[in-house]
Each structure stands twice: as C-alpha cells, then as structure tokens.
Amino acid sequence: MARFDEVKDLILSLEGDFDKFYNKANQAAGTRVRKGMQELKTLAQEIRSEVQNKKNEAE
Known part of the structure; x- marks a missing residue:
C-alpha cells in the first residue's frame, strides 16, 4: 500500500497548482502540473x- 500512498501524495501535492492554472490562469503553475503529471506517469x-x-512470479 506504500506505493498507493505515493500516488495519492503526489496527486494531492498538485492540487494547488491545478487550481492556480485552471482558475487563475497562472502559466508557471501549468508547468508544475505538467512536471507532476510526468512524475505520476513514471510512478504509475x-x-x-x-x-x-509479482503476478508472473506467482505463476
């Protein structure tokens, strides 16, 4: 479950930047969102x- 917590923490850390980008048109926040989403993609x-x-080891 630690990996799931990493995903949740990453998403929650981006919440402020999503708000700043979508609601306040802050372009720098958009850059941070893109960077965070790339990290999320890598983590996923x-x-x-x-x-x-693990699935293959069990077989």
Whole structure:
C-alpha cells in the first residue's frame, strides 16, 4: 500500500497548482502540473511493472 500512498501524495501535492492554472490562469503553475503529471506517469509505470512481475512470479 506504500506505493498507493505515493500516488495519492503526489496527486494531492498538485492540487494547488491545478487550481492556480485552471482558475487563475497562472502559466508557471501549468508547468508544475505538467512536471507532476510526468512524475505520476513514471510512478504509475513503475507500479505497473512491479504488479506484473509479482503476478508472473506467482505463476
């Protein structure tokens, strides 16, 4: 569950920047959102690989 908590923490850390970008048109916040979403993508891929490896080990 630690990996799930990492995902939640990352998403929650981006909440302020999402608000600033979408509601206040802050362009720098948009850059931070894009960076954070790239980190999320990387983290998701790592978790996906871990799950696949555990699944394959069990077979």
